[in-house]
Amino acid sequence: MTGGAATLLQSNDTVLLPERIADLTGLGELGVAGELTAAFLGAFIVANLMLATTGVAGPWAKRKITAAFTDRIAVNHLGPAGIFVIVADSVRLLSKENIIPENADRPAYDLAPIIIASSALLGFAVIPMGSGVHLADPEVGLAYVFAVAGIASIGLVMAGYASGNKYSMLGGLRAVAQNIAYEIPLVVTGMSVVLFAGSLRMSEIVAVQNETVLFTIPGLEWAVPAWFALVNPFAFVLFLIANFAEVGRNPFDMPEAPAELIAGYQTEYSSVYFVLVYLGEFLHIFLGGAIIATIFLGGPAGPGPAEIGIVWFLLKIWAVFLLTQWLRSAIPRVRIDHLIEIGWKGLLVLSFANLGLTAAIVGVVFA
């Protein structure tokens, strides 16, 4: 957790996925064009990995999880435990007619789903997923993730305004109010982690957490690493709450709020557009999970050899996903004015308190 660890890391930098592909395929010898191709290949692999995760989560896992919470069975006809419903649902969703409202404002209406889905995908570029799956590792990694995740708000507003539907507009308005109120606590809490790690670079944040040992339990081989969730549980909880609001899940699913706004900003979207919006939502949940896993839960670290890191990483983001579904089944939705109040009067103050406290501890204890 000191400057020493950081310098040590910088000297043996991690090998990123595009470089590895370039080496393996020999593309690296073809100069810039080859490196570019390798980079695209890497991006293609990561994007598909995340889309596949979402594909499992959206039509199947979500149903199964909710069903388990509510005493039901859910899909069970196609394949083992109904897993092939994913195929059936894909065909169903894609073959539906894409209805575009008469007074929709195009092309904003068409662009919104693309923005919502792609902004989340962009974020995964800097996430170290273990087993060498890591696309890029810029110095400003954490700031970059927050920045691209924030683009989604624009997509929501565009969807809300361009649909030409009053419910959509209310949903869009709520989405903006909510995202502004919760993005600040989110980033400020993220900064406290940066204070600990001394870097915005994702790989370093992960490394710092796993270099240091928080404490060892007598009689056990495995030492408890200094994951920031354990070092600063307060920041972890703050970040989790802000994250739920950021991705619009219960108890903060205000922008959609089916009982009030029908489906909020996505009311008018059908067929492929709906798939994109839906996909974007799930990608955002997983991106939120990925950020949490990276900056609080030691990234891909876990017992066993480092090669299975991606398994641990996926487990961690699925754990966060499970939590969102659990909350969805169990907790009422707060009201929009309460939400804004919690954001500005509660979380913001607490996150700054947390930042100050962390700064003091880091400054005094580790100076």
Added chain:
Amino acid sequence: MSTGLEKEAETSVDEIAELIGERAIARDDHLNAPGFVINPADVQDVLFDLRDVAGYDHCSCVTAQQYADRYETIYHLTKYGNRTDEVSIVVPTTLEEPVSQSGEPVYRTADWHEREAYDLIGIEYEDHPDLRRILLPETWQGHPLAGDYDQTKPQLVTLAEHANPLQADHHDTESETMFLNIGPHHPATHGVLHVKTVLDGETVVDVDPDIGYLHRCEEQMCQQGTYRHQIMPYPDRWDYVSSGLLNEWAYARAIEDMADIEVPEYAQIIRTFSAELCRIASHMLALGTFALDVYGEFTATFQYTFRDREVVQDILEDLTGQRMMFNYFRVGGVAWDLPEPREEFFAKTRDFLDELPAKVEEYNDLITTNEIFQLRCVDTGILEPDVAKQYGCTGPVARGSGVDYDLRRDDPYGYYPNLEWDVVTEDGYDNYSRVLVRMQEVEESAKIIQQCLELLEEWPEDDREIQANVPRTLKPDTDAEIYRAVEAAKGELGIYMRSDGTDKPARFKIRSPCFSNLQALGEMTEGEYIPDLVASLGSLDIVLGEVDR
């Protein structure tokens, strides 16, 4: 039976006669209450006196009908503090000029009732603030329950663009209101209700429920059926979410009192027993759908309540052979005895009763003690007791506003007077109180069922008379009129019938509790947020089948 409430003093017929004095032009007594005929111009005058001097604070129902020579409006008045003290005010108008003074300034609830009378019969009410059609579309020609109505005439129904009623009310250039149609197809309207809403940002500034999408001419269908057999299946279809038996009882009670039929004691116990099962099923559904409104569509609570309601449905299915449209009550009793083997049926019911406390505990853990739930429900959708009375609110809605009023106790029928149970009231006046009332009523109903069960188990085998001896064709006396109500799941479900000496009623009027309760929606939600509007609507627990009939 609980006797905690001191009944208000009864006003004798002579006192009423003296109060009305010269304004009464004749007497027209009904089987349930003395009736006074007054002039159309004296309506408000008389009603004000009856409300403020004699204390008739509950306008239970307004019935309108057409005779060969006149129109007639009947105000069925009673007291929240003494339900058995009833009086009917009969207002005849001529066929040529069917204009009568409105009772709306006296009782707010008369607003919708008179609109319905105007819509279906064609009587016009002077001084009414908003006299337009309520169940039928604005463009409808003729009045369907009036004598000269031509059913074969095709009707044109146009689509009108909705205008913002507050468009002109923008106090400065910055402010702007938005008109929003909530429903008739909306996840939170519990059926085909259309709420015309005007929003200022997220705040609700004007609410106008538009009903009638599910109007199925229930009154007219009952007028075409025979008392003895053909009417009983219809009540199941009014409040169709598992409160069927409670509705059937409303008709059964009215016709039995009208034709002077004594129901055997054993049948009364079965009726009480099965009706309370219906109440539990209905309240479970109310709780579950309210959770949907407040939690979101993936809530566990909704599924839990349906899981538990299913147990009740099974018992009712064993008893009646049906899950929703029971058609189990008969004039003078019930259709058949408890199912054989009786022990199995009793054991099943007992299991349900034994498991219920743990389930109620679970709901309290899940719902009522949840901080976010309390944040959402406490102090939202406020309905003050005086306002509730003005709107004729009854049932859990009134009791959640602290109005201690329950027909099972205040106007005893069935086997309720012989059983130990309490009327639940809450003093929060808010959405939370209404939820609490329903949850506690489930427990009270369980108490009643428990006692009925013990009675049924020990009932001597040779005395199981399930039906009184009722003539095959029932023809009540000519011009007999009766208004009788029971405590249905949603409140006071009343039925007015007039006999013309044939085997079919000349007028059959349904007083739906949801109809009156829904009127109070604007009062509860104006100035609050959209989510509160949704929660308040959910807490009213309306069923559109009963609102529209």
